[in-house]
Amino acid sequence: MEVHMIILTGVLVTVAVYLLLSRNMIRMILGTAVLSHAVHLLLITMGGAAEGHVPLLGESDGPYVDALPQALILTAIVISFATTAFLLVLAYRTYEETGTDDLNYLRRVRRE
Amino acid sequence: MKGNDVILRTVSRIVVFIILTFGVELFLSGHNNPGGGFIGGLVLSSALVLLYVVFDIETVHQGVPLDFKKVAAFGAMLAVLSGTAAAVLGHPFLSQGFGYFDLPIFGVTELTTVTIFEAGVALTVIGTVETIILSISKDV
Amino acid sequence: MNNILVLPMVIPLLTGFVLFFLRPSVRAQKLVASLSILSLIAVSVRMLLKIRDAGILRLDFGGWKPPFGILFVGDSFAALLVLTTSIVSGLILFYAFAATERRHENMFFYPFSFFLVAGVNGSLLTGDLFNLFVCFEVMLLASYVLVTLGGGKSQLAESMKYVAINVVASWFFLVALAFLYGTIGTLNMAHISVRVAEAGQGPLLSAIAVIFLIVFALKAGLLLYFWLPGSYSSPPAPVAALFAALLTKVGVYAMFRVFTLIFYHDSSITHGLIGAMAVLTLAGGSLGAVAYKDIRVIASYNVVIAVGFMMLGLAVFNEAAFRGSVYYLIHDMVIKALLFLAVGSMILLTGESRIDRMSGLIRNYPLLGWLFFITMLSLAGIPPFSGFIGKVYTGLGAVEGGNYWLLLAGFLSSLFVLYSLLRIFMNCFWGETTITREEQRPLNKKKLIPLSLLGALTLAIGVGTQVLAPFVADAAHVLANPEIYIEAVLGEVQPDE
Numbered sequence: 082m083e084v085h086m087i088i089l090t091g092v093l094v095t096v097a098v099y100l101l102l103s104r105n106m107i108r109m110i111l112g113t114a115v116l117s118h119a120v121h122l123l124l125i126t127m128g129g130a131a132e133g134h135v136p137l138l139g140e141s142d143g144p145y146v147d148a149l150p151q152a153l154i155l156t157a158i159v160i161s162f163a164t165t166a167f168l169l170v171l172a173y174r175t176y177e178e179t180g181t182d183d184l185n186y187l188r189r190v191r192r193e
Numbered sequence: 194m195k196g197n198d199v200i201l202r203t204v205s206r207i208v209v210f211i212i213l214t215f216g217v218e219l220f221l222s223g224h225n226n227p228g229g230g231f232i233g234g235l236v237l238s239s240a241l242v243l244l245y246v247v248f249d250i251e252t253v254h255q256g257v258p259l260d261f262k263k264v265a266a267f268g269a270m271l272a273v274l275s276g277t278a279a280a281v282l283g284h285p286f287l288s289q290g291f292g293y294f295d296l297p298i299f300g301v302t303e304l305t306t307v308t309i310f311e312a313g314v315a316l317t318v319i320g321t322v323e324t325i326i327l328s329i330s331k332d333v
Numbered sequence: 334m335n336n337i338l339v340l341p342m343v344i345p346l347l348t349g350f351v352l353f354f355l356r357p358s359v360r361a362q363k364l365v366a367s368l369s370i371l372s373l374i375a376v377s378v379r380m381l382l383k384i385r386d387a388g389i390l391r392l393d394f395g396g397w398k399p400p401f402g403i404l405f406v407g408d409s410f411a412a413l414l415v416l417t418t419s420i421v422s423g424l425i426l427f428y429a430f431a432a433t434e435r436r437h438e439n440m441f442f443y444p445f446s447f448f449l450v451a452g453v454n455g456s457l458l459t460g461d462l463f464n465l466f467v468c469f470e471v472m473l474l475a476s477y478v479l480v481t482l483g484g485g486k487s488q489l490a491e492s493m494k495y496v497a498i499n500v501v502a503s504w505f506f507l508v509a510l511a512f513l514y515g516t517i518g519t520l521n522m523a524h525i526s527v528r529v530a531e532a533g534q535g536p537l538l539s540a541i542a543v544i545f546l547i548v549f550a551l552k553a554g555l556l557l558y559f560w561l562p563g564s565y566s567s568p569p570a571p572v573a574a575l576f577a578a579l580l581t582k583v584g585v586y587a588m589f590r591v592f593t594l595i596f597y598h599d600s601s602i603t604h605g606l607i608g609a610m611a612v613l614t615l616a617g618g619s620l621g622a623v624a625y626k627d628i629r630v631i632a633s634y635n636v637v638i639a640v641g642f643m644m645l646g647l648a649v650f651n652e653a654a655f656r657g658s659v660y661y662l663i664h665d666m667v668i669k670a671l672l673f674l675a676v677g678s679m680i681l682l683t684g685e686s687r688i689d690r691m692s693g694l695i696r697n698y699p700l701l702g703w704l705f706f707i708t709m710l711s712l713a714g715i716p717p718f719s720g721f722i723g724k725v726y727t728g729l730g731a732v733e734g735g736n737y738w739l740l741l742a743g744f745l746s747s748l749f750v751l752y753s754l755l756r757i758f759m760n761c762f763w764g765e766t767t768i769t770r771e772e773q774r775p776l777n778k779k780k781l782i783p784l785s786l787l788g789a790l791t792l793a794i795g796v797g798t799q800v801l802a803p804f805v806a807d808a809a810h811v812l813a814n815p816e817i818y819i820e821a822v823l824g825e826v827q828p829d830e
Binding site: 109120163164167168174179184187 | 470481500503507511512515
């Protein structure tokens with residue numbers, strides 16, 4: 082189980098890096114979203130998700146998994162949600178202002 | 194965007210209420226069970242987003258005349274204040290209390306101050322989601 | 334109960350929300366903002382004095398004892414920086430009252446400035462590594478909004494880069510946290526320190542330490558500063574000043590905290606690396622500062638040089654050097670705010686940003702000219718000003734530790750700082766006056782007052798070092814002896830159960 086999750090994390094990071102390096106603004110933003118998913122998976126794997134039951138009283142007699150990584154992931158999800166949303170709005174504004182979603186072209190805008 | 198999709202309109206009129214009820218259920222079941230302010234808020238805001246998609250922004254705005262930026266700010270302020278209240282009362286910051294009350298219809302119910310904090314979180318989520326959706330979609 | 338610890342974060346947060354609702358009335362916003370800043374300064378002073386009397390303070394959120402709950406820890410180092418943050422951000426805001434355009438004021442400039450301060454203070458006070466991440470994000474989200482505020486084309490393009498870089502840096506932070514939690518199983522900084530000391534800092538932990546180093550280096554601009562000059566030179570002056578004074582310093586603070594409290598066992602790897610990075614930063618920053626002609630870019634490279642200099646103290650790793658770095662951190666927050674505000678005023682007054690297009694400004698604006706002169710002397714470390722004492726202690730520490738190369742790099746960089754600013758001074762303030770009396774734009778008194786106050790502050794820190802000395806000495810003592818910090822956090826509970 083853990084091996085699979087680590088491999089999946091690796092695949093996600095690969096995809097995310099590919100997207101991040103793209104010239105298209107929207108692809109770059111999707112890249113950051115995938116990147117954050119990858120690290121959430123990593124967090125839950127490092128917290129030892131494979132052993133134990135759901136950490137809810139009354140659902141099972143235990144042993145329960147460590148609940149802390151899940152709290153961390155929820156926090157991280159909220160933060161990445163806010164960042165992604167902000168990036169989308171920023172990309173939209175930039176597109177409105179410059180008329181392009183090409184990051185290479187944006188670099189030229191900066192020099193002018 | 195004046196869609197004339199009768200099926201979508203008719204269905205969503207009912208579905209929106211199901212979603213809203215489900216959102217409230219999720220919100221209230223939080224703390225000890227899966228659910229809580231963040232998830233409940235997301236579900237509630239998805240109902241609003243559905244309304245925006247089916248009807249246009251002006252129509253919905255007549256029914257729900259809220260400035261969602263202010264909703265978000267109010268929610269976050271509520272969450273911080275619920276933590277600060279504990280500090281004012283001489284407990285450590287963010288302390289929570291709970292008690293059992295005999296309410297008329299519900300019987301003996303557990304009420305906790307976490308709910309205030311969670312309500313703040315839910316309002317923040319609703320406000321933020323709607324602000325983002327509206328600011329992107331306004332002039333398309 | 335030390336609820337005072339959370340006030341430096343809660344006051345600005347609540348102020349931000351209140352200002353949100355006061356959007357229609359800029360006047361009311363200014364009034365609330367001023368009151369909030371004053372109370373923030375009062376609280377910070379009170380906290381500093383309380384720490385002096387009672388030692389390191391701790392606040393367990395919701396009464397959950399460490400290492401289970403999250404907590405705020407206040408030692409002299411954090412409290413000194415919180416105080417400096419409050420004062421400096423207050424003065425920058427007073428400048429912003431006069432300088433910010435109406436449309437920016439309406440676009441939530443003040444609320445987000447306060448959220449930024451809240452994030453900074455939270456990062457300084459937290460005793461939990463994940464909480465540090467959260468506070469970083471609060472600070473960064475506010476900074477994202479501020480950096481894009483009212484942006485034209487080039488500003489939006491720069492913001493895109495700034496946000497993307499910080500998202501990747503935050504990602505590395507989470508990766509490091511995941512690995513650390515997987516190996517150590519706790520997030521309380523004092524508790525991590527205990528467990529690392531018990532287990533010994535093996536190769537795995539050193540690798541994690543290096544990931545943390547990369548994260549904080551990206552945030553602080555240590556060697557990985559490629560994003561910094563662009564992002565710091567595009568937003569309006571008050572925003573740039575807030576960034577230059579606060580943001581990189583939080584990265585520096587985090588680096589000090591983590592590498593003195595947690596990863597101090599294998600210093601040949603981590604601190605050797607920090608030393609090398611600091612020297613390269615000094616070299617790169619110095620070259621950048623003398624190579625460009627845009628005064629905002631020159632000022633941004635000066636931020637980079639200062640980061641390199643502060644990290645020398647961490648690389649040397651003894652108490653005297655820590656003392657130097659603490660002094661220098663305080664000094665740098667004040668002086669970078671002054672530098673960026675002065676540079677911003679020059680651009681506002683002339684409409685130009687290149688040094689070869691300005692000349693003879695001292696005749697038109699004598700006070701601004703002399704304030705810039707003071708900034709220059711203070712940054713270069715000339716005695717009556719605040720930069721001097723930090724450089725002396727860092728130098729003493731380096732001599733004590735035998736790190737003569739680091740010492741040489743540090744003092745060479747001071748020459749470059751002096752040269753780069755002298756170039757601005759000679760070109761822009763000296764020489765033929767190009768602006769006649771008639772077409773001279775008036776320099777508002779409201780803008781000059783905060784500038785003069787910052788100038789007075791740098792002189793006061795330099796002259797009144799005696800007042801600060803016991804606090805700084807205590808801060809450096811705790812940094813050099815992590816067991817004091819651990820005792821204060823875990824003292825009454827069993828460290829392992």
